[in-house]
Amino acid sequence: xxxxxxxxxxxxxxxxxxxxxxxxxxxxxxxxxxxxxxxxxxxxxxxxxxxxxxxxxxxxxxxxxxxxxxxxxxxxxxxxxxxxxxxxxxxxxxxxxxxxxxxxxxxxxxxxxxxxxxxxxxxxxxxx
Amino acid sequence: xxxxxxxxxxxxxxxxxxxxxxxxxxxxxxxxxxxxxxxxxxxxxxxxxxxxxxxxxxxxxxxxxxxxxxxxxxxxxxxxxxxxxxxxxxxxxxxxxxxxxxxxxxxxxxxxxxxxxxxxxxxxxxxxxxxxxxxxxxxxxxxxxxxxxxxxxxxxxxxxxxxxxxxxxxxxxxxxxxxxxxxxxxxxxxxxxxxxxxxxxxxxxxxxxxxxxxxxxxxxxxxxxxxxxxxxxxxxxxxxxxxxxxxxxxxxxxxxxxxxxxxxxxxxxxxxxxxxxxxxxxxxxxxxxxxxxxxxxxxxxxxxxxxxxxxxxxxxxxxxxxxxxxxxxxxxxxxxxxxxxxxxxxxxxxxxxxxxxxxxxxxxxxxxxxxxxxxxxxxxx
Numbered sequence: 001x002x003x004x005x006x007x008x009x010x011x012x013x014x015x016x017x018x019x020x021x022x023x024x025x026x027x028x029x030x031x032x033x034x035x036x037x038x039x040x041x042x043x044x045x046x047x048x049x050x051x052x053x054x055x056x057x058x059x060x061x062x063x064x065x066x067x068x069x070x071x072x073x074x075x076x077x078x079x080x081x082x083x084x085x086x087x088x089x090x091x092x093x094x095x096x097x098x099x100x101x102x103x104x105x106x107x108x109x110x111x112x113x114x115x116x117x118x119x120x121x122x123x124x125x126x127x128x
Numbered sequence: 129x130x131x132x133x134x135x136x137x138x139x140x141x142x143x144x145x146x147x148x149x150x151x152x153x154x155x156x157x158x159x160x161x162x163x164x165x166x167x168x169x170x171x172x173x174x175x176x177x178x179x180x181x182x183x184x185x186x187x188x189x190x191x192x193x194x195x196x197x198x199x200x201x202x203x204x205x206x207x208x209x210x211x212x213x214x215x216x217x218x219x220x221x222x223x224x225x226x227x228x229x230x231x232x233x234x235x236x237x238x239x240x241x242x243x244x245x246x247x248x249x250x251x252x253x254x255x256x257x258x259x260x261x262x263x264x265x266x267x268x269x270x271x272x273x274x275x276x277x278x279x280x281x282x283x284x285x286x287x288x289x290x291x292x293x294x295x296x297x298x299x300x301x302x303x304x305x306x307x308x309x310x311x312x313x314x315x316x317x318x319x320x321x322x323x324x325x326x327x328x329x330x331x332x333x334x335x336x337x338x339x340x341x342x343x344x345x346x347x348x349x350x351x352x353x354x355x356x357x358x359x360x361x362x363x364x365x366x367x368x369x370x371x372x373x374x375x376x377x378x379x380x381x382x383x384x385x386x387x388x389x390x391x392x393x394x395x396x397x398x399x400x401x402x403x404x405x406x407x408x409x410x411x412x413x414x415x416x417x418x419x420x421x422x423x424x425x426x427x428x429x430x431x432x433x434x435x436x437x438x439x440x441x442x443x444x445x446x447x448x449x450x451x452x453x454x455x456x457x458x459x460x461x462x463x464x465x466x467x468x469x470x471x472x473x474x475x476x477x478x479x480x481x482x483x484x485x486x487x488x489x490x491x492x493x494x495x496x497x498x499x500x501x502x503x504x505x506x507x508x509x
Contacts (some may be wrong), residue, residue, distance in 0.1 A: 026404050035165070038165075038176070038177055038180075038181050039180055039181050040180075041438050041440065041461040042438065042439060042461065042468075044439075049280060060487070062439075062440045062461070063181075064182060064185075064370060064374055064460060064461050064463065065176070065181065065370050065373070065460075067440060067442060093180075117214040
């Protein structure tokens with residue numbers, strides 16, 4: 001069973017969102033997503049300053065077997081992409097909710113329309 | 129996150145009990161118990177990996193791994209005129225098969241020279257050859273083969289009673305030999321490259337699809353799980369179809385449906401070496417079409433590419449070159465080289481460098497001599 005931390009918010013397209021103490025957010029892909037992709041070998045992270053609408057494709061993750069877009073879970077501007085992923089894309093496999101974060105963003109207003117851990121769990125079961 | 133590439137790679141059969149079931153090999157339960165991620169592969173529920181595709185890939189390059197290839201279709205062809213039948217059926221020449229056990233890789237073509245499938249033929253005796261074809265093409269292959277076989281009175285029998293394991297890697301043959309009784313052990317280790325033999329219940333062949341030494345074993349289905357576990361106990365790593373794909377691509381071996389199909393001929397698919405025109409009297413199916421293509425001039429070729437820029441080459445990406453556009457037929461990240469590699473069909477005059485359109489960006493790639501990797505060694509820079 002994939003790991004779904006209770007303190008994060010989620011999207012149906014398998015991103016997670018962590019609200020940081022200063023109100024900014026950290027974004028990555030879920031344990032389920034990294035498991036489905038398999039070993040990550042290339043990540044294209046967004047550049048700082050980029051302005052995004054919710055649902056914009058803003059990063060690309062590629063495993064040995066497939067490439068996937070990562071979508072912005074919320075509107076806002078990119079503060080930084082995770083520089084460690086250029087040399088170590090496998091961090092997404094080993095620590096999808098930690099060192100494998102993809103980007104930090106400054107949200108436009110309070111994040112809305114995201115799923116709770118329980119709702120994401122139910123979504124995974126239904127998508128099954 | 130949303131995958132925009134092979135749908136069959138995403139998913140997990142364990143969490144989809146209500147899904148329409150795919151076909152299962154005799155090893156399905158074993159794969160699930162080993163924690164495999166099961167995916168649909170041409171209508172079959174197959175293991176794509178058992179945790180890490182890259183670790184499985186390295187195990188085969190450095191030590192030994194075992195693959196379930198029971199989905200492939202084993203067909204026994206029997207009859208007094210079986211050699212004549214095969215001489216007509218395939219583009220390579222079965223006259224090259226002189227000693228029992230010897231194997232031949234070939235394509236069978238349609239009248240237009242397009243590839244119906246690629247296959248391996250083992251010569252057992254003058255009235256018995258064994259043929260192995262791809263899983264996804266099984267039905268059309270059998271229909272075609274039966275049609276061609278009829279005038280020769282050759283009987284084709286699907287061996288669904290057999291499982292097939294590919295044990296590959298520098299230590300694979302030794303690990304398999306340890307499982308054989310003494311009288312068969314020496315015989316297995318004495319097999320020449322691309323030859324096989326019946327050793328008790330097992331047909332053991334020194335063939336594979338990884339660029340490493342090893343065996344492919346056809347054995348009674350009910351013995352397969354025990355053999356798999358015995359191999360695991362001897363350090364042979366379970367390996368899935370994901371690793372099989374990266375290994376074969378590093379070895380620059382074609383995959384049917386990606387690198388060639390019914391609309392492509394072997395001469396423009398890097399497979400000219402498998403077409404034998406030497407015997408002028410041998411009228412194999414597709415010969416006339418290939419000869420006419422040769423005389424009018426071939427327009428395309430299949431080349432091996434190494435990506436110099438960061439990124440990953442994938443099937444169907446556009447190749448841009450001075451000689452004209454081409455297309456990636458298979459692309460991946462090479463775990464051995466830690467770079468992206470690909471096979472691509474490009475205009476005949478394509479030079480040493482090309483660009484590939486990867487999601488709107490033109491990335492620089494080089495044409496190199498295939499294969500990329502063989503027997504653990506990287507052969508290109």
